[in-house]
Amino acid sequence: MSLWWDDRSLTAAAAPAAMASKPDQPVAEASSPSASGATPPVSQEDLPVSKNADKRAAAKAEKQNKKADKLASRQKAEVPTQSDPSDPLHEKYGDPPRIQSRAVTGRKWTNIISLTPALADQAVLVRGNINAVRGKGNNAFIVLRQGTATAQAILFKDDKTVSKPMVKYASALSRESVVEVEAIVRKVDTKVEACTQSEVELKVIGIHCISRAGPLPFAPADAARSQAELDASEGPDGEGFVGVAQDTRLDNRTLDLRTPANQAIFRVQSAVSQLFRELLLSEGFQEIHTPKLQGGSSEGGAAVFTLQYFGQPGCLAQSPQLFKQMAIMGGMDRVFEVGPVFRAENSMTHRHMTEFTGLDFEMTIHEHYFEVLDVIERLFTYMFDGLHKRWASDLEAIGKQYPFEPFRWLPSGSPHVLRLDFEEAIKILQDNGFPEAQPLEDLSTELERELGKIIKKQHNTDFYIIQRFPMGVRPFYTMPDPEDPKWSNSFDVFMRGEEIISGAQRVHDPELLAEQATKLGVPVESIQSYVDSFKYGAHPHGGAGVGLERVVMLFCGLNNIRKTSLFPRDPKRLAP
């Protein structure tokens, strides 16, 4: 048995025509970074870009949501939640009492991802969300979802295992409700193209809804569509699928997170931290936790959240910078930290948030900050290799909704990951038609991007390092170049032309440190214990800070950092 139906009935108008014109896409053949040879633009928007388009989409969604609500509440009145006691099969369906730790039964549940022909003809117990449901007379068809996995479940009235009221009960389940399904696994002849578990289906012999979903602001199945799918469904009168605007998604983030792409994005996010730690632990780093509550302002500057701390002024750490250096002064050889970083910057861009996750590390060096760059090379090639090999299916799931050009990197070791002096980078820009690039000024975001494009063309890499920045654009704790104090022992690291890492050798000489702080307007008194920590025998050291969400965003070619933060924070968003 192989069925599929369209699940737009609850939110989209004029389905049949669109259905007919849009053949089902087999899962494995959908455009994905690994499967497709094409190279779609890197930062493909999943939403109309202009504000007007956004408004139009919102209005359209609003209209369709109202329709859906009406339908849902009309349905609610008729929804059967309990089985018919006169039905001999009445124990096989109906809402059970709330799951509340009544007993340990020893029953075993099967994950949807495990539903393969290997389980053919076996009875399984599966729990999942209703991704889609359709009743049709004596039959009901359900797509069950768990994480990124989906499977088709069917009920055909036969009076031995499935009764008419049981079909009615199943057909009336609202989307996203959580059900527990007892079923026999059946191998199918024709693939169930709409489901990830395409080689089997579930012949339902029992179904119980353990949590009913009320009216949805939008359905995850709708939020999961790619821009191409949305565009293709558009008819002359505005019918067809409707996209979900970013703010609507973020306002209802828990629903939004249920799409396959989002499930995959946060597995990749988890993977990046995991790989980061794996490599650093293997190289003798230890994990630390530095305080986020601090006196004064952590690195000077205005972009700091202040608070009252038991009657004294306090603030939130803008980075673990000073404290990870102090850990090195505390005799630790190599440390890392994964933790929140707070920036009270009032900027609404695609790549800034007021709170993000910093992957920081700091290490003693023997003679040169290139020792830090060597770690960064090994670290990132390990991370990229690991994502590519161990999280391939998640990258594929992301690419299905947000097609992206595969990330390119050069292997570590010899020859090196591409490293350019800042001066060389400026020269490349000037030689390629950007005379505004100035040797002693920081690069603008635009110039950084242009440089990324040129380097990609010249070296076929999306990952490279720019070192030896002008001293004038770096913070006070940066070690100046030994020959020419105009330059510094610092670097930035880029992915697809956007900065993901800033790092440097740090000043370990307390006198030079105080001098540089004063010169840059940071009162030494405000960082006294930091400066003092270098007075008791200081090891030369360096380190770097990575923005986790940026790494995920840029590796997957996503267009907005809010897509890679579970509950993003920007100047306008503090909830949910």
Place this chain on the structure above:
Amino acid sequence: MSLWWDDRSLTAAAAPAAMASKPDQPVAEASSPSASGATPPVSQEDLPVSKNADKRAAAKAEKQNKKADKLASRQKAEVPTQSDPSDPLHEKYGDPPRIQSRAVTGRKWTNIISLTPALADQAVLVRGNINAVRGKGNNAFIVLRQGTATAQAILFKDDKTVSKPMVKYASALSRESVVEVEAIVRKVDTKVEACTQSEVELKVIGIHCISRAGPLPFAPADAARSQAELDASEGPDGEGFVGVAQDTRLDNRTLDLRTPANQAIFRVQSAVSQLFRELLLSEGFQEIHTPKLQGGSSEGGAAVFTLQYFGQPGCLAQSPQLFKQMAIMGGMDRVFEVGPVFRAENSMTHRHMTEFTGLDFEMTIHEHYFEVLDVIERLFTYMFDGLHKRWASDLEAIGKQYPFEPFRWLPSGSPHVLRLDFEEAIKILQDNGFPEAQPLEDLSTELERELGKIIKKQHNTDFYIIQRFPMGVRPFYTMPDPEDPKWSNSFDVFMRGEEIISGAQRVHDPELLAEQATKLGVPVESIQSYVDSFKYGAHPHGGAGVGLERVVMLFCGLNNIRKTSLFPRDPKRLAP
């Protein structure tokens, strides 16, 4: 060659007598949890307990520090920092230019921990801090330190490899200065008992100080002494070693962190997070990062730090509780988070901080919160086994300064880790002479400790679970017991009679949740998006939160949580 000398000369009076009476302790035989059969009290103070004793120690330290400062500044005037150009060996000593990334030389450095007889007669390059130094005519003796490892380095004037000015240069090095030593590794006949690398010493052929330590508030070598050592050195006139008071340590935390016990404590802290993640990742959990910046107050209650967030009121997360549940509502099956937790509680106790590291996890459950307890059993036995096996030398280093009774736990699986109903726990207390234990009230810290002692006696375990707490003492999101709403599906986990985990099945029914919130005075509007997240099909779930610093403190039988936090925060401490 095997020498040792006492390094009290800089801070302690009347050394010779004490030296004669205190024979060197070989490293492996010093009292340590694994080697010693004795069972010292669990929470041995490393400092005089009473405030007066604290003051006396401080005054004594102050006096001795002044002496040391005077000595240091007198020495400073005479300190040779450069080599004598007329000395044919002048390139072999003297302060080099600041290490500032001048060149990549390809030289190799050897870690002190690697200095074993396997390297005998080889030339090595070592960098370390001066743990102790003593010049004696034509000879100089140095203890070099790196992390927890120490090695003896010697200079004997021979005019071929070591000149008189070179000995003078080495002898005048201040403690904690960072030096680079070129040396030949020599196997010794008699163990160098005072050093961890007791089977070899370094015959110095070159020594360069790359960072000079100024006067120290205290020396790490002094801060590293156990209470027993301090007590034993005490003479009738107050001479002998002097302890370093906790506030002095914390005010100069970077120095304090250099003691072997502190080095080991923070490796164990890193290990606990590592083992926590290893086990959870292996069981299908993924890592998440929830926002610390929140609107309203995270779980109700007053103990919240508030701040201004771009013109709207915000606060710091008191736990990731609501957001990790929302991640589960976002379709994630099992999540964990390691991150800071903020509590604006004005309490100064041995086990509370205003900022600590939470190890949180949350998971869907099929039918019973015992599924969460099963994970906790596997997780903690994995952590305890791992610490015991993989971090044994660090536990030994901690035990040397802070002797502790080895932590006892029962193996996981069948039979279970000890689990008691709250009702049973109360009965045990009442039966053992604590009639004040009340069936429906929370346990006081004192009663918890007494219970721990009784359980230790009865079951020989320091690790156990109490489940089915009274509903009245748990937060609003706790699932009530299905049979009797007086009880709840919740639990606490204990180590050595102190709570380290709170957890429960959570309410996944939005109506019950709103009802319980209202009943406990949490306005539903303040947690609206949280409550709403359960309206779209909610999986039953449960989870727990662990305090990282408490686990380390209690596993190692330490007496104060400030010892297990890198830069602790309490109502009186916001720096360093």
